[in-house]
Amino acid sequence: MSNTFNQRVIEEFRANEGRVGGPFEGASLLLLTTRGAKSGLPRTTPAVYLPDPDRGRLVVFASNGGSEKAPGWYHNLVADPAVVVEVGGERYEALATPVDASEHDALWRRQIERDPNFAEFLDRAPRTIPVIALARAGHAPK
Numbered sequence: 001m002s003n004t005f006n007q008r009v010i011e012e013f014r015a016n017e018g019r020v021g022g023p024f025e026g027a028s029l030l031l032l033t034t035r036g037a038k039s040g041l042p043r044t045t046p047a048v049y050l051p052d053p054d055r056g057r058l059v060v061f062a063s064n065g066g067s068e069k070a071p072g073w074y075h076n077l078v079a080d081p082a083v084v085v086e087v088g089g090e091r092y093e094a095l096a097t098p099v100d101a102s103e104h105d106a107l108w109r110r111q112i113e114r115d116p117n118f119a120e121f122l123d124r125a126p127r128t129i130p131v132i133a134l135a136r137a138g139h140a141p142k
Helices: 003-015 072-079 101-114 117-124
Strands: 029-035 041-053 057-061 082-085 090-098 131-138
Touching: 029 072, 041 072, 041 101, 041 117, 057 072, 057 101, 082 117, 082 131, 101 117, 101 131
Parallel strands: none
Antiparallel strands: 029 041, 029 082, 041 057, 057 131, 082 090, 090 131
């Protein structure tokens, strides 16, 4: 996604308490702000998420549309897992943690059930796509 496209999505998201149209209409969308691994500057990116209420967290997928490289936000949060999450009209600090192998595939299956387009990303990617849990800072996941 281009920076211009992302910026329009971010502005629409913030103006409408998390609701956007276009390709994200009806999707579970959040804004993820990471700190640039090289620049140290905040970087905000829209991302589709999977609610994981049983564990008290949200889950995002570093699919980058199925490309051979993970998205920039993933590299940023590996360098600094302290992130800011905006979902709906709420904004909070969170800790980003890659999920362990024992739950990786099950979370992918759940996301594909919610959004079959994610199956294409998984099929196209010549890599294991990381799954990242976002837990509100100060609240340990269940």
